[in-house]
Amino acid sequence: MAEIRDIEVVVFDVLGTLVDEPGGLRSAIHDALPASDEASIDELLAIWQQHREIEEQRIGQGHRAYVHTEVIDAEAAQRVADRAGLTDPAAIARLATAGRRLPAWGDSVAGLDRLARHFPVLGLSNAGRTALLRLTAHAGLRWHQALSAEAVQAYKPAPEVYQLAIDAAGCPPERVLMVAAHAWDLRAAQARGMRTAYVQRPGGDPPTRSDAFDGRFNALDELVTALTAR
Structure with a gap:
C-alpha cells in the first residue's frame, strides 16, 4: 500500500x-435467456464486449461518427439476440438498457x-x-x-x-x-x-x-x- x-x-x-460491468451484463443476458447454460452466456457476453470495444475504437479512429454508449449497447444487444435466436422485442429492449443496471x-x-x-x-x-x-x-x-x-x-x-x-x-x-x-x-x-x-x-x-x-x-x-x- x-x-x-x-x-x-x-x-x-x-x-x-x-x-x-461484466457481471451486470452477464446477469442481464441470463435474464433475457434463462434457458442458456453458462458457456453460452459467456459467449454472448464476449460478443457484447467485443462490439463495444470495436465501435469505441472506430469512433476514436474517426471511422464512425460519435454515438453514446446506449446506441452501441442497443447494437450489442441485437447482436446477442440474433446469435441466441431471441425475438421478443420487449426482452431485447430491456437487454439494451443493461448498462443502466x-x-x-x-x-x-x-x-x-x-x-x-x-x-x-x-x-x-x-x-x-x-x-x-x-x-x-x-x-x-x-x-x-x-x-x-x-x-x-x-x-x-x-x-x-x-x-x-x-x-x-x-x-x-x-x-x-x-x-x-x-x-x-x-x-x-x-x-x-x-x-x-x-x-x-x-x-x-x-x-x-x-x-x-x-x-x-x-x-x-x-x-x-x-x-x-x-
Whole structure:
C-alpha cells in the first residue's frame, strides 16, 4: 500500500472500477435467456464486449461518427439476440438498457462515502449522460460530480476526456488523482499530467512492470486509507 500526497481532487473511472460491468451484463443476458447454460452466456457476453470495444475504437479512429454508449449497447444487444435466436422485442429492449443496471462492487459505496468526507470526488465515465445518471442511482454511488465522456463526444483514452475532469477539478493536473482498474485508462490520464492509482478488480487490466503509477492497491479501502492518512 502506498501513501499518495498533495492531491486536491479524486477522479474515478466507473465501469469496471466501481461497478461490475461484466457481471451486470452477464446477469442481464441470463435474464433475457434463462434457458442458456453458462458457456453460452459467456459467449454472448464476449460478443457484447467485443462490439463495444470495436465501435469505441472506430469512433476514436474517426471511422464512425460519435454515438453514446446506449446506441452501441442497443447494437450489442441485437447482436446477442440474433446469435441466441431471441425475438421478443420487449426482452431485447430491456437487454439494451443493461448498462443502466450494473451492480456496485461491495466496497464502492462505502469507499466513496468515506473518501468524499475528505476530497471532492468526481466520476469520469465513457457511459453516456443518461446511462451514467441511471447507473449512478441504481448502484447507489455518491459523487460531488459525475462527468460523461459524451460531453466531449469522445471515448477514453482520448485526451479530451481526461481534460474534462481536469477542467472540472479546477486545479493543476498534478493535484488530480485518477483511479481506475484499467492500466490503459491510467496511462492516458498520466499522459495528461494527472496522478494515478490502480485498484485491482476482477476482469480489470493490471499494470505491467513498466507502469509507474503513484499507487497500486488490492482494494478500494486500501486506497481510501492511503489518501486520508494524515
